[in-house]
Amino acid sequence: MSTNNNVIASLSISGEITLNLHSLNNEGGEGNQVITRQVTIVDENGETHTVNAISGDMFKHIHVGHLINLAKEKELPLCSNCKVFNPNRLSSGEDLGTYFQDNENYTDSQVVGALIELCVVDDTHGVLVTKIGGKNKNVPRKSVVEFGWTVGIPNKNNTESYVHTKLVADSTGVRGEGSNEGQNIFHRPANYGIYAFVCNVDIYRIGFNDISRKYNLSEIERENRYKALVQSLLNAFVNPQGAMTSTQKPHITNFNGVVAVSSRATPAPTISALNKNFAEEIKKITENINKIENGAISLKPFNGLGELSGVLAELIQYTPYEIPTSET
Numbered sequence: 001m002s003t004n005n006n007v008i009a010s011l012s013i014s015g016e017i018t019l020n021l022h023s024l025n026n027e028g029g030e031g032n033q034v035i036t037r038q039v040t041i042v043d044e045n046g047e048t049h050t051v052n053a054i055s056g057d058m059f060k061h062i063h064v065g066h067l068i069n070l071a072k073e074k075e076l077p078l079c080s081n082c083k084v085f086n087p088n089r090l091s092s093g094e095d096l097g098t099y100f101q102d103n104e105n106y107t108d109s110q111v112v113g114a115l116i117e118l119c120v121v122d123d124t125h126g127v128l129v130t131k132i133g134g135k136n137k138n139v140p141r142k143s144v145v146e147f148g149w150t151v152g153i154p155n156k157n158n159t160e161s162y163v164h165t166k167l168v169a170d171s172t173g174v175r176g177e178g179s180n181e182g183q184n185i186f187h188r189p190a191n192y193g194i195y196a197f198v199c200n201v202d203i204y205r206i207g208f209n210d211i212s213r214k215y216n217l218s219e220i221e222r223e224n225r226y227k228a229l230v231q232s233l234l235n236a237f238v239n240p241q242g243a244m245t246s247t248q249k250p251h252i253t254n255f256n257g258v259v260a261v262s263s264r265a266t267p268a269p270t271i272s273a274l275n276k277n278f279a280e281e282i283k284k285i286t287e288n289i290n291k292i293e294n295g296a297i298s299l300k301p302f303n304g305l306g307e308l309s310g311v312l313a314e315l316i317q318y319t320p321y322e323i324p325t326s327e328t
Helices: 056-074 095-099 108-118 120-125 219-238 278-292 305-315
Strands: 010-022 026-030 033-036 038-042 048-054 127-132 135-141 145-147 150-165 185-201 251-262 297-303
Touching (some): 010 278, 010 305, 038 150, 048 185, 056 145, 095 108, 108 120, 108 127, 185 219, 278 297, 297 305
Parallel strands (some): 033 185
Antiparallel strands (some): 010 185, 010 251, 038 048, 048 150, 127 135, 145 185, 150 185, 251 297
């Protein structure tokens, strides 16, 4: 058990991240052209902009990959699907069927308790259980970790397209059939810009059964999962493993923003960097919340990935908040 007196219930990260020459997220392809993912947003003046974007699903995928590796290293529990990075997780595995093989009258609360116990990924990233031992079921587990779209700030992002060819020895010509034989020619995007990033982690919900309103893990088990969760968050920024990173690893040149930390049930505030005054807004919100609950929120500004790593290294020593239950 941690000896640190600092308690953390939730944390949020709001910031501007500069990415160059990346293709982390794409819509798919049209012919031999890979199409970069774009979304439409509205600015503070009510004007719309179409900008490059990286979905929250992509960052969850990146975070889960690092969490699985850490879970294996630190011997945290994983279900059979998560061990092999199967996105179905417990929803289609036999783990729950084996768990309840001697109990056919299980409740939804017991199902949530079982998935929390069986797997750190299902506990923290959520899952929809659809089948248990061959029987259809519908039991959701809401994610502890939430990522928003990472979206390009208007007039500060763009994309370019480059021609790529596959070198084939003794090639007799150009072929573009689905056989993937011959010298295929295709166009690949390279995106660049300053992006608004937001994420939130409800630390207090690690191991918390939303149906029974009780914790299904011990204090030390929750602490170990929390440490792995925060370390995986740092790893996701240090080594983002999204689309096309084998040849277009992102050049991350800057990341600045604010980490907000809540020590109570009051959520850590988040404001998108699409608002140029986001840091000042978060500061004002924090000041007002602290007038209501003294010391509930603390802010940790960072300028660069180096400073962010220092903030997360400090927070990893904190103790996860435990929401009061009927037993406490």
